[in-house]
Amino acid sequence: MDDMGWGDLGVYGEPSRETPNLDRMAAEGMLFPNFYSANPLCSPSRAALLTGRLPIRNGFYTTNAHARNAYTPQEIVGGIPDSEQLLPELLKKAGYVSKIVGKWHLGHRPQFHPLKHGFDEWFGSPNCHFGPYDNKARPNIPVYRDWEMVGRYYEEFPINLKTGEANLTQIYLQEALDFIKRQARRHPFFLYWAVDATHAPVYASKPFLGTSQRGRYGDAIREIDDSVGKMLELLHDLHVADNTFVFFTSDNGAALISAPEQAGSNGPFLCGKQTTFEGGMREPALAWWPGHIAAGQVSHQLGSIMDLFTTSLALAGLTPPRDRAIDGLNLLPALLQGRLMDRPIFYYRGDTLMAATLGQHKAHFWTWTNSWENFRQGVDFCPGQNVSGVTTHSLEDHTKLPLIFHLGRDPGERFPLSFASVEYQEALSRITSVVQQHQEVLVPGQPQLNVCNWAVMNWAPPGCEKLGKCLTPPESIPKKCLWSH
Amino acid sequence: MDDMGWGDLGVYGEPSRETPNLDRMAAEGMLFPNFYSANPLCSPSRAALLTGRLPIRNGFYTTNAHARNAYTPQEIVGGIPDSEQLLPELLKKAGYVSKIVGKWHLGHRPQFHPLKHGFDEWFGSPNCHFGPYDNKARPNIPVYRDWEMVGRYYEEFPINLKTGEANLTQIYLQEALDFIKRQARRHPFFLYWAVDATHAPVYASKPFLGTSQRGRYGDAIREIDDSVGKMLELLHDLHVADNTFVFFTSDNGAALISAPEQAGSNGPFLCGKQTTFEGGMREPALAWWPGHIAAGQVSHQLGSIMDLFTTSLALAGLTPPRDRAIDGLNLLPALLQGRLMDRPIFYYRGDTLMAATLGQHKAHFWTWTNSWENFRQGVDFCPGQNVSGVTTHSLEDHTKLPLIFHLGRDPGERFPLSFASVEYQEALSRITSVVQQHQEVLVPGQPQLNVCNWAVMNWAPPGCEKLGKCLTPPESIPKKCLWSH
Numbered sequence: 010m011d012d013m014g015w016g017d018l019g020v021y022g023e024p025s026r027e028t029p030n031l032d033r034m035a036a037e038g039m040l041f042p043n044f045y046s047a048n049p050l051c052s053p054s055r056a057a058l059l060t061g062r063l064p065i066r067n068g069f070y071t072t073n074a075h076a077r078n079a080y081t082p083q084e085i086v087g088g089i090p091d092s093e094q095l096l097p098e099l100l101k102k103a104g105y106v107s108k109i110v111g112k113w114h115l116g117h118r119p120q121f122h123p124l125k126h127g128f129d130e131w132f133g134s135p136n137c138h139f140g141p142y143d144n145k146a147r148p149n150i151p152v153y154r155d156w157e158m159v160g161r162y163y164e165e166f167p168i169n170l171k172t173g174e175a176n177l178t179q180i181y182l183q184e185a186l187d188f189i190k191r192q193a194r195r196h197p198f199f200l201y202w203a204v205d206a207t208h209a210p211v212y213a214s215k216p217f218l219g220t221s222q223r224g225r226y227g228d229a230i231r232e233i234d235d236s237v238g239k240m241l242e243l244l245h246d247l248h249v250a251d252n253t254f255v256f257f258t259s260d261n262g263a264a265l266i267s268a269p270e271q272a273g274s275n276g277p278f279l280c281g282k283q284t285t286f287e288g289g290m291r292e293p294a295l296a297w298w299p300g301h302i303a304a305g306q307v308s309h310q311l312g313s314i315m316d317l318f319t320t321s322l323a324l325a326g327l328t329p330p331r332d333r334a335i336d337g338l339n340l341l342p343a344l345l346q347g348r349l350m351d352r353p354i355f356y357y358r359g360d361t362l363m364a365a366t367l368g369q370h371k372a373h374f375w376t377w378t379n380s381w382e383n384f385r386q387g388v389d390f391c392p393g394q395n396v397s398g399v400t401t402h403s404l405e406d407h408t409k410l411p412l413i414f415h416l417g418r419d420p421g422e423r424f425p426l427s428f429a430s431v432e433y434q435e436a437l438s439r440i441t442s443v444v445q446q447h448q449e450v451l452v453p454g455q456p457q458l459n460v461c462n463w464a465v466m467n468w469a470p471p472g473c474e475k476l477g478k479c480l481t482p483p484e485s486i487p488k489k490c491l492w493s494h
Numbered sequence: 495m496d497d498m499g500w501g502d503l504g505v506y507g508e509p510s511r512e513t514p515n516l517d518r519m520a521a522e523g524m525l526f527p528n529f530y531s532a533n534p535l536c537s538p539s540r541a542a543l544l545t546g547r548l549p550i551r552n553g554f555y556t557t558n559a560h561a562r563n564a565y566t567p568q569e570i571v572g573g574i575p576d577s578e579q580l581l582p583e584l585l586k587k588a589g590y591v592s593k594i595v596g597k598w599h600l601g602h603r604p605q606f607h608p609l610k611h612g613f614d615e616w617f618g619s620p621n622c623h624f625g626p627y628d629n630k631a632r633p634n635i636p637v638y639r640d641w642e643m644v645g646r647y648y649e650e651f652p653i654n655l656k657t658g659e660a661n662l663t664q665i666y667l668q669e670a671l672d673f674i675k676r677q678a679r680r681h682p683f684f685l686y687w688a689v690d691a692t693h694a695p696v697y698a699s700k701p702f703l704g705t706s707q708r709g710r711y712g713d714a715i716r717e718i719d720d721s722v723g724k725m726l727e728l729l730h731d732l733h734v735a736d737n738t739f740v741f742f743t744s745d746n747g748a749a750l751i752s753a754p755e756q757a758g759s760n761g762p763f764l765c766g767k768q769t770t771f772e773g774g775m776r777e778p779a780l781a782w783w784p785g786h787i788a789a790g791q792v793s794h795q796l797g798s799i800m801d802l803f804t805t806s807l808a809l810a811g812l813t814p815p816r817d818r819a820i821d822g823l824n825l826l827p828a829l830l831q832g833r834l835m836d837r838p839i840f841y842y843r844g845d846t847l848m849a850a851t852l853g854q855h856k857a858h859f860w861t862w863t864n865s866w867e868n869f870r871q872g873v874d875f876c877p878g879q880n881v882s883g884v885t886t887h888s889l890e891d892h893t894k895l896p897l898i899f900h901l902g903r904d905p906g907e908r909f910p911l912s913f914a915s916v917e918y919q920e921a922l923s924r925i926t927s928v929v930q931q932h933q934e935v936l937v938p939g940q941p942q943l944n945v946c947n948w949a950v951m952n953w954a955p956p957g958c959e960k961l962g963k964c965l966t967p968p969e970s971i972p973k974k975c976l977w978s979h
Contacts, residue, residue, distance in 0.1 A: 019792070022507015022761050024527040024905050026792045042509040222794070222854060222902035269904040276507050276762055279878070307504070307511045309707075369707060393764070393908035395880040417707035419754040420509050423878035 010233065011051065011112065011208040014263025015291045016276025017230060023274060025222040027231050030238030031257060035295045037304045038255075039344060043416075044294030044312040045354045045366075046261050047336070049283050051137075052080035052114045052458075053357075054260040054314060055203070059095045059115070059126075061318030061329060061337035065357055067093050068454035069115075076361035076375055076404055077492035078283055079458035081114055083136055083147065083466040086487065087457030088116015089126060094330050096318050097199055098127030103325040106196045109133060110184045111203035116457070118465055124156055128201075131155055132184040135467070138162050138177075138205060138212075141170075148467045148480050157472025164478075168212050173225045175212035178204055182236040186243055193247045199321065202240075206233060209264060209271040224270055241297065251300035254324055256317055258294040262287075265392050279422040280391035280400060283494050284378055285356035285363035286422055287371075289390075302344050310343040311354055311366065320344075334450070353443045359492070360453070365444050370436035371422070372411035374444075377404040379494050388494075396423050413437060461490035495718065496536065496597065496693040499748030500776045501761025502715060508759060510707040512716050515723030516742060520780045522789045523740075524829060528901075529779030529797035530839045530851075531746050532821070534768050536622075537565035537599045537943075538842075539745040539799060540688070544580045544600070544611075546803030546814055546822035550842055552578050553939035554600075561846035561860055561889055562977035563768055564943035566599055568621055568632065568951040571972065572942030573601015574611055579815050581803050582684055583612030588810040591681045594618060595669045596688035601942070603950055609641055613686075616640055617669040620952070623647050623662075623690060623697075626655075633952045633965050642957025649963075653697050658710045660697035663689055667721040671728055678732045684806065687725075689718060694749060694756040709755055726782065736785035739809055741802055743779040747772075750877050764907040765876035765885060768979050769863055770841035770848035771907055772856075774875075787829050795828040796839055796851065805829075819935070838928045844977070845938070850929050855921035856907070857896035859929075862889040864979050873979075881908050898922060946975035 019026035020035040021042075047057030053064035060067045068090050071079035081088065089095070097107035108130040109123050117135030124131060136150045141163035151158035152166050160166050168175040181204045192198035206212050206229040213228035217235070221227025237257065244250040263273035265281035265288070275281050275288035282289055294312060296302055315337035319329050322339075329335045336355075342348040356364040364373045378390045381402045391400050398405075399412060399422060412425045413436050426433040464485035473479035504511035505520040506527075532542030538549035545552045553575050556564035566573065574580070582592035593615035594608050602620030609616060621635045626648035634646035645651050653660040666689045677683035691697050691714040698713035702720070706712025722742065729735040748758035750766035750773070760766050760773035767774055779797060781787055800822035804814050807824075814820045821840075827833040841849040849858045863875045866887045876885050883890075884897060884907065897910045898921050911918040949970035958964035 016507060016762055020507075022501060022505075024762070025794075025902055026525075026527055040511075042511055224900075224903040227902070269900070269909045274762055274905070277501055277509070277759055309510075393879055393881045393906055396878045415709075415754070417510055417712070418709040420759070421878055424754045 010257070010259040011203070011205040012261060012264045012273065012282060013207050013230070013259035013293065014273040014275040014281065014288070015278055015293055016274035017263065018293050021293055022276055025227060027221055027223065027227055028234040030234045030241070031295065034237065034241060034255070034257065034297050037299060038295055038297035038302050039306040039308050041294035041296070041308050041310065041312045043309055044258060044292050046259065046290045046292050046314050048357060049261045049285055049289035050078040050080050051260045055114050056089060057336070058314045058317055060093045061096070061315045061335045062093070062333070063315070063336050063355060063357060065360065065451065066334060066336070066454050068457040070357070070359045070456055071458040071490065071492050072360050072456045073459050073489050074492055075359070076363065076377070077359040078494050079359060079490065079492045081116055081136065081458070082461075083117065083150070084461040084463050085116065085458060085490065086118070086460040086462050086465055088118060088121030090455065090457065091120070095126045096321055097129070099322060099327055099330070100199050100325055101127060103327055104197055105199050105325060106192055107199040107201070108188045109201045109203060110181050110188070112137065112205045113203070117467055119471065122156070130188065133181070133203065134162065137208060138168060138210070144480055151467050151470045153470070158470040158476070158478070159472070160476070161478065168210065170210050172218065173210070173212050173228065174215055174218055176214040177212065178206045178229070178232045178236060179214045182239060185236075185240055189240065189243055190247070193249045197325065204233060204236075207273060209267040211271050226271055226273055230273070251298070253298070254321070255297040256295070258314060259292045260314075262289045262291065265390060266388055268392055277420050279394060279396065280378060283390050285358050285373075286400070287416070287420065290356055296344055298344070306347065308343050308347065310340065310349050311352055312340060312343070313337060313354060316340045334452070353440075353447070355447065360456070362444065362448070365440055366416065367440050367443055369415050369417045370413055370440060371416055372413045372437065372440045373399070374408045374411050375404060375406060376412065377401050383493055399425070411437065411440075459490060460487050462487045495742070495744040496688070496690040497746060497749045497758065497767060498692050498715070498744035498778065499758040499760040499766065499773070500763055500778055501759035502748065503778050506778055507761055510712060512706055512708065512712055513719040515719045515726070516780065519722065519726060519740070519742065519782050522784060523780055523782035523787050524791040524793050526779035526781070526793050526795065526797045528794055529743060529777050531744065531775045531777050531799050533842060534746045534770055534774035535563040535565050536745045540599050541574060542821070543799045543802055545578045546581070546800045546820045547578070547818070548800070548821050548840060548842060550845065550936065551819060551821070551939050553942040555842070555844045555941055556943040556975065556977050557845050557941045558944050558974050559977055560844070561848065561862070562844040563979045564844060564975065564977045566601055566621065566943070567946075568602065568635070569946040569948050570601065570943060570975065571603070571945040571947050571950055573603060573606030575940065575942065576605070580611045581806055582614075584807060584812055584815070585684050585810055586612060588812055589682055590684050590810060591677050592684040592686070593673045594686045594688060595666050595673070597622065597690045598688070602952055604956065607641070615673065618666070618688065619647065622693060623653060623695070625653075629965055636952050636955045638955070643955040643961070643963070644957070645961070646963065653695065655695050657703065658695070658697050658713065659700055659703055661699040662697065663691045663714070663717045663721060664699045667724060670721075670725055674725065674728055675732070678734045682810065689721075691718060692758060694752040696756050711756055711758055715758070736783070738783070739806070740782040741780070743799060744777045745799075747774045747776065750875060751873055753877055762905050764879060764881065765863060768875050770843055770858075771885070772901070772905065775841055781829055783829070791832065793828050793832065795825065795834050796837055797825060797828070798822065798839060801825045819937070838925075838932070840932065845941070847929065847933070850925055851901065852925050852928055854900050854902045855898055855925060856901055857898045857922065857925045858884070859893045859896050860889060860891060861897065862886050868978055884910070896922065896925070944975060945972050947972045
């Protein structure tokens with residue numbers, strides 16, 4: 010899911026309790042309270058999901074500035090490199106047919122097209138549903154069916170910013186149901202349902218608008234919850250539920266800059282999207298596979314969105330590529346035997362390892378939320394929260410003496426351990442050793458998010474000529490992308 | 495429960511998920527996400543539970559200073575007035591036998607003894623388990639069995655402050671099980687299980703110590719969870735489960751001043767104990783009555799701890815006293831038919847109506863957490879949280895223009911509605927009308943928490959002579975109690 014927070018589901022304590030289908034999915038399967046995205050921002054997190062590799066390896070980061078988040082706006086030049094092997098590419102070897110529904114976000118130029126990277130079908134868009142644009146300074150975002158665009162947001166695919174009405178989730182649901190129906194009895198299939206109704210500007214279709222106690226954001230969640238219920242029901246109806254592994258998670262924490270109208274909840278955790286505090290990267294995560302994953306379980310395995318890559322390969326009888334570092338674990342021992350595996354969680358912001366968690370201890374090597382300049386302009390990633398010396402507005406270097414928190418006693422990262430304590434010393438020693446191992450062998454990928462160019466925007470996507478919707482790009486002027494967060 | 499927060503149970507989103515028995519109780523019954531204590535502090539909240547009346551009516555408040563919390567330390571002179579009718583007194587008319595296990599906190603002088611106010615049995619103590627004291631400046635708190643003390647905390651009933659070990663919860667569990675076994679087939683019974691292991695200094699018995707991911711506070715929760723499981727199991731074993739209404743809740747929010755080692759979690763809510771923000775008064779609340787309350791329900795009824803008074807009377811076929819104002823609602827329509835009843839929640843701090851909630855809107859008439867002086871001394875009721883103009887350290891008067899929050903969209907009270915919005919105007923108008931009705935007929939009770947006197951402490955409780963544990967009280971010097979929060 011897109012910008013959905015840890016605290017957004019009833020089963021994770023959301024007070025309005027408006028996700029009966031997802032709560033049931035949890036009750037019938039396994040819930041992970043300690044599951045992480047690979048980045049506090051959308052594009053890098055999604056690239057990590059599909060490659061099983063940290064953004065620092067797969068190139069979804071920037072070196073334009075230290076510790077800055079970057080993503081794939083329309084003017085980005087880069088995208089997913091051909092050298093990366095994506096999950097659907099690999100699953101082909103086991104006969105899988107793959108579809109992505111919704112937001113791709115791994116680059117929108119032709120060479121980055123999802124059907125060039127292993128997917129067999131696509132319905133959705135390459136970028137966020139920002140807009141509307143005037144198609145002069147900036148084109149509206151295209152919506153694709155497979156190889157070609159079939160329209161643009163705010164044109165053929167309307168989103169009413171005033172009322173919040175858009176029927177996109179319904180379209181995405183139908184795409185998913187149709188694909189499942191077509192594939193379920195023919196080929197093994199991989200469906201990547203990447204809907205974006207919970208990303209600002211949030212939207213919902215008419216039957217859901219105004220139905221939530223939580224406002225428009227809640228309406229979007231309710232529609233997604235309803236859709237997941239319908240997909241699981243279809244799997245039952247088709248008698249393939251016991252043969253289909255379903256996982257629900259999100260790309261980063263709730264975008265508190267858009268709160269309260271357009272953002273979700275990170276529950277008891279600190280800050281949100283864009284930050285490497287828990288609110289930025291700890292995610293709701295539910296696994297469902299009737300007859301295989303026992304009902305009603307909670308796993309305290311430290312999990313990562315990158316594990317879905319390795320786990321999916323394992324389910325297909327495949328092994329991950331051996332010629333590169335893979336960060337994802339095979340979670341099947343956790344899912345099927347309730348085992349716990351030791352592993353670190355690394356929290357990167359752009360090119361910088363900001364923090365690492367091992368067991369219950371999290372060490373912050375660098376802290377900041379955003380710059381004073383941004384903050385004074387009203388950009389607040391931690392509204393209502395302020396932990397002195399932790400939620401800083403200058404980039405603070407703690408590499409010599411990291412701030413360490415015990416996430417069990419202090420999930421909100423409010424009380425750093427005393428530097429003098431035995432607990433601090435022991436935790437530091439264990440985490441330092443794991444971080445050194447990680448850094449010694451790390452080969453950063455070619456950074457993809459450094460160069461921007463207005464000429465590469467979605468002026469004339471494939472298929473535009475059939476629709477008479479080709480626009481003329483401006484002069485090509487490559488320049489460094491400006492990443493301020 | 496004592497100082498347990500909304501976010502402390504797995505079913506309310508606590509990440510460690512260490513309350514399987516309470517989570518099961520919720521799954522088998524009804525969960526209330528919008529349930530409130532009657533005060534952000536223990537004594538007034540408990541007095542309200544047992545009288546069905548706000549502390550401002552039953553006398554559990556102070557007029558020594560404006561908007562100050564007060565309770566019943568050893569030196570308090572007041573307690574529950576004879577004029578108040580307590581739940582066990584009333585239940586007697588329907589043949590109920592009543593027992594209190596644990597903390598009474600409604601006054602420790604002889605006239606306030608629980609057996610003088612309707613309880614038939616008591617095992618526990620009149621005050622918090624603070625200590626140890628030297629029995630010179632201040633006596634240790636006595637533990638009573640029925641009319642007489644049987645020892646004192648830190649003497650016959652040890653609490654190891656260093657290790658956190660105490661077997662009190664086990665004793666309290668056994669008392670509860672024995673009472674249930676004795677009464678279940680003879681008389682209808684009311685058991686008030688008021689354990690205090692989660693109040694700082696938190697404690698647990700040896701088998702639970704060190705078992706929680708959350709530290710010592712979590713050990714205490716785990717032992718309580720285990721105990722609740724054993725009680726529900728006994729009800730099943732005795733075949734009285736379908737004839738026994740069980741309700742689980744807490745007296746106020748988690749005491750964040752004691753975080754992280756000795757305090758719980760208020761989930762996504764603002765601040766904690768001592769405050770009238772949601773973290774101070776919104777509580778976990780579970781109702782269980784197999785065969786009557788359908789399993790797996792969530793009720794969005796605005797509930798209050800005072801409702802347990804009225805609801806319990808209704809279950810016994812009784813009606814509340816008609817000669818006084820009763821604030822508790824009969825929740826049976828919510829519990830049995832899923833109905834929702836309109837009602838306000840009033841948030842008092844001492845003599846002052848600080849805030850009121852109606853539907854989803856909460857209006858703050860006064861805000862503060864604590865004084866600058868206290869705050870600078872390190873007393874922080876909102877660690878890591880800071881909402882500008884809301885979590886103030888001076889007592890701010892908003893009665894002319896209340897701060898209003900929408901608790902569905904903004905459960906964390908971070909984004910006050912714009913004064914100019916239609917939503918603000920409409921909510922204000924509705925809340926103002928309800929508050930005026932409330933205040934027009936309000937007759938404050940005689941304040942019980944104004945006078946303190948070292949001579950009234952637990953020097954020579956009844957039964958002390960048999961144990962050779964009577965101490966000599968100092969000279970009687972009544973003085974105004976000092977309430978700084």
